[in-house]
Amino acid sequence: MRVRVKVPATTANLGPGFDTLGMALSLYNEIEVEPWTGGVKIEVSGEGKDLVPRATNNSVYQAIQMVYERIGIRMRGVRIHIHNEIPVTRGLGSSATAIVGGLLGANALCGNLLTESQLIEMAVQLEGHPDNVAPALLGGVVVSGVVGGKTYVKRFNPPEGLRCVVVTPDFQLSTLASRRALPASVAFKDAVHNVNCVALLVSALAEGDLTLFSSVMQDRLHEPYRRKLIPGMEEAFAAAKGAGALSVALSGSGPSLIAFCTSGYEHVGHAMRAAFQNAGVTARVLQLFPEKNGAQVLHS
Numbered sequence: 001m002r003v004r005v006k007v008p009a010t011t012a013n014l015g016p017g018f019d020t021l022g023m024a025l026s027l028y029n030e031i032e033v034e035p036w037t038g039g040v041k042i043e044v045s046g047e048g049k050d051l052v053p054r055a056t057n058n059s060v061y062q063a064i065q066m067v068y069e070r071i072g073i074r075m076r077g078v079r080i081h082i083h084n085e086i087p088v089t090r091g092l093g094s095s096a097t098a099i100v101g102g103l104l105g106a107n108a109l110c111g112n113l114l115t116e117s118q119l120i121e122m123a124v125q126l127e128g129h130p131d132n133v134a135p136a137l138l139g140g141v142v143v144s145g146v147v148g149g150k151t152y153v154k155r156f157n158p159p160e161g162l163r164c165v166v167v168t169p170d171f172q173l174s175t176l177a178s179r180r181a182l183p184a185s186v187a188f189k190d191a192v193h194n195v196n197c198v199a200l201l202v203s204a205l206a207e208g209d210l211t212l213f214s215s216v217m218q219d220r221l222h223e224p225y226r227r228k229l230i231p232g233m234e235e236a237f238a239a240a241k242g243a244g245a246l247s248v249a250l251s252g253s254g255p256s257l258i259a260f261c262t263s264g265y266e267h268v269g270h271a272m273r274a275a276f277q278n279a280g281v282t283a284r285v286l287q288l289f290p291e292k293n294g295a296q297v298l299h300s
């Protein structure tokens, strides 16, 4: 038996929702898993194929192994084929797709013994935070958090008519390196600002209130500290707003930026790319949609 899993990209944080908010996007990785008697074989094609480990430190393999251990079945060997459409180490949740693809693929091979909430707990354990793995698994917009050691998730559909312009600079920034730039503490007024904005942002997204959405996508917890790692980020934010985007945020841990629009996507993309170019950074632009569906298991 062979199982294929299609997993969407994600944009985590959504501005003020650090480690809390995320949305699935219409760009996908596919992960194929099959039991194999010849040991462990990992093949990778597509985006960033040379950045993905082929040994037992591969995230898909580690997720598969976790499922077999949890269920208590001995894994004899496995062949994994990964096809990436999502750029790697660019803030679009490629690591989350690997974890979610491995967990769902292995669970399907083992007769779907693990529940959705068990899979979410396992994904968070592997990734370290829930805001990209949860929307990769569930689709749509997901509010998530680890409170008292337990992971909570709430999913809802993205607002109708919202389009995403993703601008991806041509350099890598790992989540690890981007998290190292964060401070150990922040000013009380900045924490209050983010509590205000994230609560209002969730209600704007849930109700489809794009005017409020445009006003409250503002962050003071991570974007100001990560800016120094991404030349042109501030200018590209200003360019997006100037070209008519509703809002703009760092996507995940960066370096991609995501602007949200209801029209004028091409203009917004050109303006952001030009701002990066002025700062000496080449970048590519993708026009994407919020994705309602989460990871899907396709038997092949």
Ligand SMILES: Nc1ncnc2c1ncn2[C@@H]1O[C@H](COP(=O)(O)OP(=O)(O)O)[C@@H](O)[C@H]1O
Binding pocket: 029, 051, 052, 053, 058, 059, 060, 082, 084, 087, 088, 089, 090, 091, 092, 093, 094, 095, 096, 097, 098, 173, 174, 175, 176, 252, 253
């Ligand atoms: N399709 C994939 N299959 C296996 N591992 C992957 C895949 N995509 C990314 N990874 C792993 O995740 C790492 C990147 O994770 P991270 O720094 O969080 O960036 P991203 O924002 O792209 O998730 C890669 O170096 C690689 O080890």
Ligand SMILES: N[C@@H](CCOP(=O)(O)O)C(=O)O
Binding pocket: 010, 012, 013, 018, 019, 020, 090, 091, 092, 093, 094, 095, 096, 129, 131, 132, 175, 178, 179, 222, 251, 252, 253, 254
């Ligand atoms: N909240 C995390 C999100 C990381 O997402 P990724 O898509 O960049 O892996 C962070 O901001 O560090």
